[in-house]
Amino acid sequence: MNKVLLIAEHDGRHLNSSTAKALSCAAALEHAQITVAVFGHDVSGVGEEAARLAGVERVQLFDDPGFAMPLAAALASVIAAQALQYTHVFAPSTTFGKDLMPRVAALLDVPAVSDIMAVESARRFRRPIYAGNVVLTVEVVDAPVVVGTVRTASFEAAPAGGQASVEKAGVFLRGVTHSRVISQAQAPEGRPDLQTARRVVSGGRALGSAEKFQLVHDLADALGAAVGASRAAVDAGYAPNQLQVGQTGKVIAPDLYIALGISGAIQHLTGIKDARTIVAINTDSEAPIFESADYGLVGDIFELVPQLQVLLQSRAGRQ
Numbered sequence: 001m002n003k004v005l006l007i008a009e010h011d012g013r014h015l016n017s018s019t020a021k022a023l024s025c026a027a028a029l030e031h032a033q034i035t036v037a038v039f040g041h042d043v044s045g046v047g048e049e050a051a052r053l054a055g056v057e058r059v060q061l062f063d064d065p066g067f068a069m070p071l072a073a074a075l076a077s078v079i080a081a082q083a084l085q086y087t088h089v090f091a092p093s094t095t096f097g098k099d100l101m102p103r104v105a106a107l108l109d110v111p112a113v114s115d116i117m118a119v120e121s122a123r124r125f126r127r128p129i130y131a132g133n134v135v136l137t138v139e140v141v142d143a144p145v146v147v148g149t150v151r152t153a154s155f156e157a158a159p160a161g162g163q164a165s166v167e168k169a170g171v172f173l174r175g176v177t178h179s180r181v182i183s184q185a186q187a188p189e190g191r192p193d194l195q196t197a198r199r200v201v202s203g204g205r206a207l208g209s210a211e212k213f214q215l216v217h218d219l220a221d222a223l224g225a226a227v228g229a230s231r232a233a234v235d236a237g238y239a240p241n242q243l244q245v246g247q248t249g250k251v252i253a254p255d256l257y258i259a260l261g262i263s264g265a266i267q268h269l270t271g272i273k274d275a276r277t278i279v280a281i282n283t284d285s286e287a288p289i290f291e292s293a294d295y296g297l298v299g300d301i302f303e304l305v306p307q308l309q310v311l312l313q314s315r316a317g318r319q
């Protein structure tokens with residue numbers, strides 16, 4: 001029997017779909033008995049959403065004002081205190097999970113398995129290294145519990161269909177004094193979250209300035225897509241850091257990825273290798289992005305994107 005504690009990611013109102021994907025990884029363990037832990041304040045609705053996912057046996061609600069804006073440092077000690085009742089503690093390999101789980105592993109003095117992309121057995125997993133160019137098989141030996149993050153791009157979201165029980169857990173919040181949350185910014189209402197969006201439009205160095213990066217936002221809005229950026233665009237200040245896609249940014253798996261003026265460096269491609277359809281627009285027909293693209297347009301983004309917008313508008317007008 002594998003007893004799994006899965007840490008839910010959510011925004012206080014809804015479960016993030018990364019949780020349902022990490023759940024599929026947990027369910028790939030033989031005879032998995034899965035508990036989802038929801039940390040937050042007034043999050044019974046999130047707990048209900050988790051309970052409806054197929055494969056979840058129990059939801060534990062850690063509902064406390066102290067978890068309204070939880071810090072990984074505060075959550076880690078609460079999770080570590082529960083961990084030894086389980087064989088596995090998993091979280092999605094998002095910014096949230098990557099911040100949290102190494103702390104949990106360190107508190108338990110066990111190794112952390114990052115970016116699990118496939119389950120081979122209860123203690124043997126596959127994970128990518130070198131920007132996804134090498135896939136490593138790792139085995140956890142001699143640890144009382146397996147602590148890991150799940151590469152969400154490698155798993156389909158678990159479907160609805162569960163009827164798990166939801167229980168309130170007693171909370172023992174150990175305050176942290178060295179850090180506190182000052183503010184939290186969210187993507188504008190209506191724009192999808194980059195990490196889970198089905199469509200993403202990304203811009204690169206070619207955009208040339210933060211003002212001109214608006215071209216990327218405009219096309220994204222027309223398509224109902226999230227906005228991403230290459231590291232060069234982020235480093236140049238055209239787009240904020242949280243939009244970076246790639247090895248040191250977000251790893252995403254949208255149905256459609258449109259790369260505007262992005263060369264296709266390996267560190268960028270590693271963030272989009274699970275995208276279903278890649279479209280690239282670039283002036284350089286030799287740009288490496290065209291080797292990964294399903295559709296490529298050789299040309300200037302400042303000419304082609306406005307033309308694309310006109311096409312989209314006339315199509316929307318006809319519908």
Ligand SMILES: Cc1cc2nc3c(=O)[nH]c(=O)nc-3n(C[C@H](O)[C@H](O)[C@H](O)COP(=O)(O)OP(=O)(O)OC[C@H]3O[C@@H](n4cnc5c(N)ncnc54)[C@H](O)[C@@H]3O)c2cc1C
Pocket residue numbers: 203204205206229230231232233244245246247248249250260261262263264265266267268271281282283284287299300301302
């Ligand atoms: C350890 C490490 C980690 C890294 N992590 C990341 C990461 O997470 N994400 C990431 O993106 N990068 C990452 N990088 C950086 C990466 O190597 C590249 O430098 C970066 O991706 C380049 O960004 P770019 O494609 O926007 O810029 P460039 O490589 O400068 O490409 C710009 C492209 O725009 C085209 N272009 C120019 N003008 C136009 C125009 N008007 N219309 C159309 N096309 C035009 C050019 O032909 C060119 O192909 C990392 C690097 C290292 C060393």
